[in-house]
Amino acid sequence: MRIINKVLHCSVLYVSQIMASACDSPVDDIEDMVTSHDPTPHERQFARRNIVPRPRKHKLQPAGEELQTDSVIPGTQKIWVRTWGCSHNSSDGEYMAGQLAASGYKITENPSDADLWLLNSCTVKNPAEDHFRNSIKKAQEQNKKVVVAGCVPQAQPRTDYLKELSIIGVQQIDRVVEVVDEAIKGHSVRLLGQKKEKGKRLGGARLDLPKIRKNPLIEIISINTGCLNACTYCKTKHARGDLASYSIEELVERARQSFQEGVCEIWLTSEDTGAYGRDIGTDLPSLLWELVKEIPEGAMLRLGMTNPPYILEHLEEMGRILQHPRVYSFLHVPVQSASDSVLMDMKREYCCADFRRVVDFLKERVPGITIATDIICGFPGETDEDFEQTMELVRQYRFPSLFINQFYPRPGTPAAKMEQVPAHVKKQRTKELSALFHTYKPYDHKVLVPKKPEFKGKMIEVDIYEAGKHYMKGQPVEDARVFTPSIAQPLQKGQVSGLPQELKATHQNGACASGASSALVGRSWRFDGDGLKLLSLGLALAAVIVALVIDKLH
Numbered sequence: 001m002r003i004i005n006k007v008l009h010c011s012v013l014y015v016s017q018i019m020a021s022a023c024d025s026p027v028d029d030i031e032d033m034v035t036s037h038d039p040t041p042h043e044r045q046f047a048r049r050n051i052v053p054r055p056r057k058h059k060l061q062p063a064g065e066e067l068q069t070d071s072v073i074p075g076t077q078k079i080w081v082r083t084w085g086c087s088h089n090s091s092d093g094e095y096m097a098g099q100l101a102a103s104g105y106k107i108t109e110n111p112s113d114a115d116l117w118l119l120n121s122c123t124v125k126n127p128a129e130d131h132f133r134n135s136i137k138k139a140q141e142q143n144k145k146v147v148v149a150g151c152v153p154q155a156q157p158r159t160d161y162l163k164e165l166s167i168i169g170v171q172q173i174d175r176v177v178e179v180v181d182e183a184i185k186g187h188s189v190r191l192l193g194q195k196k197e198k199g200k201r202l203g204g205a206r207l208d209l210p211k212i213r214k215n216p217l218i219e220i221i222s223i224n225t226g227c228l229n230a231c232t233y234c235k236t237k238h239a240r241g242d243l244a245s246y247s248i249e250e251l252v253e254r255a256r257q258s259f260q261e262g263v264c265e266i267w268l269t270s271e272d273t274g275a276y277g278r279d280i281g282t283d284l285p286s287l288l289w290e291l292v293k294e295i296p297e298g299a300m301l302r303l304g305m306t307n308p309p310y311i312l313e314h315l316e317e318m319g320r321i322l323q324h325p326r327v328y329s330f331l332h333v334p335v336q337s338a339s340d341s342v343l344m345d346m347k348r349e350y351c352c353a354d355f356r357r358v359v360d361f362l363k364e365r366v367p368g369i370t371i372a373t374d375i376i377c378g379f380p381g382e383t384d385e386d387f388e389q390t391m392e393l394v395r396q397y398r399f400p401s402l403f404i405n406q407f408y409p410r411p412g413t414p415a416a417k418m419e420q421v422p423a424h425v426k427k428q429r430t431k432e433l434s435a436l437f438h439t440y441k442p443y444d445h446k447v448l449v450p451k452k453p454e455f456k457g458k459m460i461e462v463d464i465y466e467a468g469k470h471y472m473k474g475q476p477v478e479d480a481r482v483f484t485p486s487i488a489q490p491l492q493k494g495q496v497s498g499l500p501q502e503l504k505a506t507h508q509n510g511a512c513a514s515g516a517s518s519a520l521v522g523r524s525w526r527f528d529g530d531g532l533k534l535l536s537l538g539l540a541l542a543a544v545i546v547a548l549v550i551d552k553l554h
Contacts (some may be wrong), residue, residue, distance in 0.1 A: 018029040039248040074181035075104035080114035084132060085122025087269040087304060089150055091220040093120045096168070096176040097150065098211035101496050103177045107212060114144060116184060118176075121150035123235040126408040133161055147183045149173070151239035156411070157192055164188050170225070170239055171195045174205035194241070205247040207254040211497040216490045217457045218265045219258035223251055223287065224279075227272040232347050232418075233379065235410035240271055243279050248287050251531035255294050262490030262496055263495065264299045264457050266291070274314075275305030284310075285317040295326040298459050298485025305332040308350045308358050315358065329366050332401075333358055334374035339386035340391035341380055347420070352393070359397060372401030377433055378426030379407050380418035387429050391436060403544070406430040438469065449475045457490060 041224075079100050083093035096118060101107050108114050117139045122128040129152055139146045149168040157167055166183040168176055172191040182189045193336030195202040204225050213219065216339035230237065255266055270276065276284045288303070295301055303322075308471050311333065313316060322329050335355045337343055343351060355373075375390055394402065406426050409416035448471050449455060449462055460482050483498075491497060 048418055072185050076182040077115035077184055078106045078108045078113055079116050079118055080108055080111040081118045082135060083120040084128045085124060087123055087220050087267060088118060088222045090214065091222050092173050093268065094211045094213055095173050095209050098496050098498065099176050099209055099210055100180060102210040102499060116145035116147060116180060118147050118149065121148065121152035123151040123155050123239055125405065136161060145183050147180055151236055153455055154192060155238035157190065157234055166190065167192060169193065171204045174209055201244045203244045207246065207250055208498055210499060211499060212494060216493055217263060218267060219263045220267045220269055221251060221254055222269050223273060224270045224276050228275050228278065229349060232345065232414040233410065235413055236271060238412060243275050245277050245280050247280065248282060248290050252290050252294060255291055257294055259294065259299065260488050262486040262488045264485040265302060267302045267304065269304040272307050273304045274310030283314065285321060287316050288321045292324055292326055296485060296487045297488040298483050300326055300328055302328045303331060305334060308333055308354050311358055312354060315361050319362060322366045322369060324442060329369040332364060332372040336376050337379065337386065338389040342382050342386050345381050346379060370400055373399050374403040374405065375433060376407050377406050377429040380415055380420050382421055391433065394436055398440045398442055402432060402437050404433050441469050447472045449474050449476060457486060459485060
């Protein structure tokens with residue numbers, strides 16, 4: 001009975017009060033093991049139209065009494081999506097927003113206007129989780145519906161402040177519409193399972209799902225999820241798990257589709273891009289060489305973070321790829337500490353000499369390359385001598401991009417059980433390293449030009465007249481050619497990516513033009529209040545007639 005109510009909530013909910021009461025109980029944890037034989041979300045939505053309710057002979061509506069309708073119709077509400085954390089999480093947030101908009105929901109940038117808050121969390125550091133928890137509390141104080149997603153609920157779904165909230169697991173983002181539908185109706189749904197095919201874990205949801213890019217000119221593609229390491233401080237491992245890669249064919253097709261939608265930059269992301277393909281018999285260079293074949297003239301590819309152990313195996317090949325004219329000469333390689341004893345306690349699986357070898361090789365082979373790195377200050381057991389080695393590494397390489405993180409013990413990690421460095425020492429070391437970073441001014445290959453709409457997404461020649469810590473300012477050269485790398489008109493901000501061609505002109509940020517069908521992107525129908533009442537009345541009368549006919553036959 002509950003399935004019929006879910007499927008036909010906008011048409012036959014009112015025929016039987018028994019049906020309505022059957023779905024009032026909450027839905028608890030749902031086991032969600034997906035295989036290639038399971039229906040896709042589109043197939044599930046399409047099948048809804050073929051479900052027909054059985055008529056009942058009793059409790060008929062008295063003549064002249066107006067039918068009572070459920071005031072909560074999922075798919076008509078405003079949703080605010082908030083994402084914390086890495087670019088992988090940002091991509092997940094874009095996919096969830098796109099599916100909701102394609103299904104009829106209105107995505108809003110104003111949280112106070114929203115009926116439901118979709119909070120996409122990060123578990124890397126305590127402050128990020130604190131912001132996430134505070135946002136849940138704020139939403140509840142404002143009587144907003146809440147759905148949570150991301151690494152925090154995936155890693156620790158039984159946390160007290162997540163009780164009775166609906167959860168979307170990191171591999172279940174293709175089910176976001178179903179979860180939000182139920183949350184709007186007051187139910188609690190939790191989808192936390194892993195996607196598997198023939199017993200093998202998949203990289204995650206399909207890459208061709210609808211999406212709303214935060215920047216219509218940039219497509220973020222997660223090439224794999226999880227990693228092969230077991231770092232003692234990392235909570236993300238608890239959420240994303242072991243390495244699971246998408247196939248090269250899937251990734252190339254997603255890049256091709258993105259360029260056809262006017263994108264002029266592709267960002268590749270994951271918890272460790274260097275480990276890509278080890279679980280499916282391929283590697284990162286093989287993927288990159290296939291992707292560069294698809295990059296239009298002037299468009300660019302940017303590679304995300306890779307840990308030293310895996311990039312070491314492909315240094316020669318990576319050096320050639322990073323010199324490609326359509327690939328940014330940029331690589332993010334986290335060192336975390338220059339002390340081998342600290343790296344051992346972190347279980348980082350490399351020594352500082354390995355990191356130096358990567359940096360030295362790439363600086364020699366790739367002219368002008370930008371190497372970004374991460375450092376943790378105050379890891380358990382870090383001595384003054386250990387920290388000085390890190391300071392010396394920074395003095396030597398003068399990293400133009402340096403992510404400095406004070407250590408925070410994350411619950412459930414081995415590092416949380418180690419003897420901690422005093423808080424005031426951690427703060428002091430963080431302060432010293434930050435001060436060192438601000439003593440030098442390398443160029444970070446960022447150019448600021450006058451903010452003109454005609455320059456957005458274009459390549460122009462400029463004269464540099466000022467350089468700072470993180471930027472360079474330039475003035476467009478007079479009569480210089482303005483080059484457009486996009487091979488198609490970029491989508492408008494808030495427009496849904498991945499929709500069928502005939503719907504792109506009518507679908508924008510959840511608004512569907514009059515007469516446009518939404519069946520292809522999720523829902524079969526949408527009705528206003530009067531239309532819904534008329535349809536309900538018609539179906540109720542039809543049910544009465546069928547019941548009478550059946551009664552006569554018996």
